Amino acid sequence: MNENAQQCVDWRSEEFLAELRQSEQELRVAHSEYTSTVSSVDMAASLQCCGLLRALLTTLRPEKVLNLGSGFSSYVLRRYGPDLGSNHIVCVDDDEDWLELTRNYLQGRQLDTLNTLSWTEFALHHAREEFDLVFYDLGRMPTRTLILPLATTWVRETTGLLILDDVHKPAYREAVSKSLNGICTIDDISDLTTDELGRFAWLATDFTRTSIGTG
């Protein structure tokens, strides 16, 4: 992980915005194909959000990446991550059928399916791991809300990043605010991630564990 980059990246700088635009452009055809043959547009992670993931891989070079909620994002992380230094990518889903669909999609593109895990497998064997980048887009909203506090424990303290998709939903956004209050800094990146359906993401950084369990 390029720690200096994480601390210095200005998400609205011309440089990062150019990276973002280029990433979206690069993914456009594959995303369009994915959302017309594999998944509906509303269930797949947006082109904007996946463009952000792609740009983060390039800019921050995260070594350990956690993909909570499989799908097109799994393709992006596995297609580009290894060449950019992501040597440990874990992809998790609570729906075994979707996980299998994702595996098939990856295999069809000659991409690695190592560490594509069910929620149960992951929770059992990786409970104490910390990741440089976590993309949180798992399951249906009640499950996602319930698991959120746990998901924050997998973000590396201080330098790790957490991308929370679908915070355009008011109830979920409120749950995210409550859950993350006091343990990290939240950046509303709706200006960078809003898609044609009005969905957008938040970015959380600067995680600290010291306040957990003290109050």
Ligand SMILES: C[S@@+](CC[C@H](N)C(=O)[O-])C[C@H]1O[C@@H](n2cnc3c(N)ncnc32)[C@H](O)[C@@H]1O
């Ligand atoms: C918003 S989707 C996650 C999308 C995923 N992160 C991606 O990159 O495309 C949330 C959950 O819905 C399920 N899912 C994914 N694609 C789906 C689809 N097209 N239809 C129904 N469920 C889907 C998976 O279990 C996933 O964890």
